[in-house]
Amino acid sequence: MSTIAENIAKVGARIREAAQASGRDSASIGLLAVSKTKPAQAVREAFAAGQHDFGENYLQEALDKQASLTDLPLIWHFIGPIQSNKTRPIAEHFAWVHSVDRLKIAERLSTQRPAHLAPLNICLQVNVSGEASKSGCSPDELAALAHAVTQLPNLKLRGLMAIPEPTDDPVQQRAAFARLRELQNGLDLGLDTLSMGMSHDLEAAIAEGATWVRIGTALFGARDYGTPNP
Template sequence: MSTIADNISRVIARIEAAAQACGRAPATIGLLAVSKTKPAEAVREAFAAGVRDVGENYLQEALEKQTQLTDLALTWHFIGPIQSNKTRAIAEHFDWVHSVDRLKIAQRLAEQRPEGLAPLNICIQVNVSGEASKSGCAPAELEALAQAISALPRLKLRGLMAIPEPTDDPDAQEAAFASVRILQERLSLPLDTLSMGMSHDLEAAIAQGATWVRIGTALFGARDYGQA
């Protein structure tokens, strides 16, 4: 049976190969280990194998893991849908939020971010596939939302996040990620982050400029949602 360390090595090799294939430096692509439904011990194993950035979708689960892993120098990323009643805890306990899709949430995060902490790194989630079931800002609303968020205190707008409609077609994967990159290039703001690509499509995302790939299954194995 593969260990988490073995899985991390394989994913890093995929990232490096994908970067080299499109002429990018592998160091420009961050590995975000997504540990939803997985125990704190799995995150500890990943840390021992070199992982420093952890992504969580579920707030309560994330807070419990943070309590168990206070001895590790981890950077915590919130990547799930955000309800208004969860913003204070997110503002207080995370370094990055990838899933902001409306101004109200950004305003609450700004108001509730403790002044003693560094500005909260923000990515706007954009719904490039137009799926009704997906969170995300509509592309037509992106410029106005980005401008408004960039003006808020205690936040640092870094870029965009997207979860395109799943497909096994590499050309379709690249086309979806290209649309995210183009949306960011058209914004009149100096942004440096594209959070896109998961276990099944990280190569296509890297080809189109991803700076964070959010990897769960390929690192930790299939998820048990009964434990979430």
């Protein structure tokens, strides 16, 4: 069985190879380790291998993990669906939120962001595949939402995020990621972040401009979902 450190090295090699194939600098592509359902010890092992950015989907699980890892200088990203009653702890305990899809949530995060912390880095989640089961604003709603979020005082709009419909077809993978990139370019807001690509499609995402790839299974192995705290 591969260790987490070995897996991080393998994923790093995939990122570098994909960047080279696309004529990109691999330093412009961040690896976000998705540690949901994994124990704090797995995060420690990843940190020991040089990983600093971690993504969590389930708030209570993330807060418990953070509390047991306060000795490490970790950067926490919230990447799951956000309920209105969960915005305060997200605003207080994360540096990034990748999954904002409506103005009400953005307004609450801005209001509840502690004054002593830097502005919260925000990505707007877009439902590029039009799946009814997926979170994310529609492409038609994006421009109004993005411009409204730029006016909120304690947030910094960085870019867009998407979780396209899964497919093994590289052409379809690239088409979905290209759509997100085109939507971002069309906003003309000088945004610098595209959060897209996971373990099975990171190469296609990098080819279309990803600046964060969100990798869980390829680093930590298959997940046991059990009954995580929301």
